[in-house]
Amino acid sequence: MKFPTVSDPDHDLVVNETFGPTFQGEGPSTGRYARFIRLFGCHLSCRWCDSAQTHDHTRYDLDAEQRILSVEDILSWLDTGPTGLVVITGGEPLLQPRVVERLACAIRDRGLATDVEIETSGTIAPTDTITSAVTRFNVSPKLAHSGLQRHQRIRPAVLRGFAAGGKAVWKFVAQDPNDLDEIHDLVTAHNLHPVWVMPEGTDSTTVLTRMRLLADPVLARGWHLSTRLHTLLWENDRGR
Numbered sequence: 471m472k473f474p475t476v477s478d479p480d481h482d483l484v485v486n487e488t489f490g491p492t493f494q495g496e497g498p499s500t501g502r503y504a505r506f507i508r509l510f511g512c513h514l515s516c517r518w519c520d521s522a523q524t525h526d527h528t529r530y531d532l533d534a535e536q537r538i539l540s541v542e543d544i545l546s547w548l549d550t551g552p553t554g555l556v557v558i559t560g561g562e563p564l565l566q567p568r569v570v571e572r573l574a575c576a577i578r579d580r581g582l583a584t585d586v587e588i589e590t591s592g593t594i595a596p597t598d599t600i601t602s603a604v605t606r607f608n609v610s611p612k613l614a615h616s617g618l619q620r621h622q623r624i625r626p627a628v629l630r631g632f633a634a635g636g637k638a639v640w641k642f643v644a645q646d647p648n649d650l651d652e653i654h655d656l657v658t659a660h661n662l663h664p665v666w667v668m669p670e671g672t673d674s675t676t677v678l679t680r681m682r683l684l685a686d687p688v689l690a691r692g693w694h695l696s697t698r699l700h701t702l703l704w705e706n707d708r709g710r
């Protein structure tokens with residue numbers, strides 16, 4: 471993927487879409503009133519990616535999927551609605567660290583969100599400024615079924631950095647209970663807590679079926695189970 475150049479990388483974001491209000495659909499904040507900023511671009515290529523429009527030129531017209539917005543554009547949009555959770559997602563948001571830093575700090579300083587979450591693959595370390603500005607990182611290290619090579623998806627030093635920062639929760643995408651041993655090995659090797667297991671799927675039938683398969687084995691390991699609330703409610707509609 472060729473990442474677009476912006477004239478001012480401190481003030482301009484390459485965005486795929488902004489949407490909401492909606493509900494946070496995944497992880498510890500599931501069900502919260504939220505608005506989303508989905509940034510363009512990802513350096514990975516998970517075979518089941520649910521936001522491939524941010525980077526996959528074989529399936530999407532990437533020129534049509536990206537737009538440049540300034541930090542002020544985003545702040546103005548956030549200022550139009552009730553304050554709630556703001557989720558910065560992607561793609562991989564940490565590919566644009568300087569401007570994400572400015573955005574996260576500005577949201578906090580202007581009181582435009584009660585909380586700010588960043589969703590990330592855990593392969594790029596956040597800056598200290600980003601870490602101090604956000605409430606939480608929803609870090610989602612990828613398993614072997616992503617189709618990625620291990621060295622692409624697991625960066626031990628980055629995982630250790632997130633864990634040491636104290637703001638990470640670990641959200642693993644699982645297809646069935648056989649994936650839980652692989653999660654256990656990562657959790658143990660890198661001291662990753664708390665753990666959330668989320669079913670992979672982009673339709674409600676798959677999500678519910680996999681949640682039912684995962685529920686008891688996840689409970690037995692003392693972990694948390696996430697749904698994909700937006701998928702249960704609205705299937706694979708974009709912008710929800």
Ligand code: SF4
Pocket residue numbers: 512513514515516518519520521522524560561562591
């Ligand atoms: S890291 Fe996320 S955005 Fe990137 S390819 Fe994987 S699932 Fe898609």
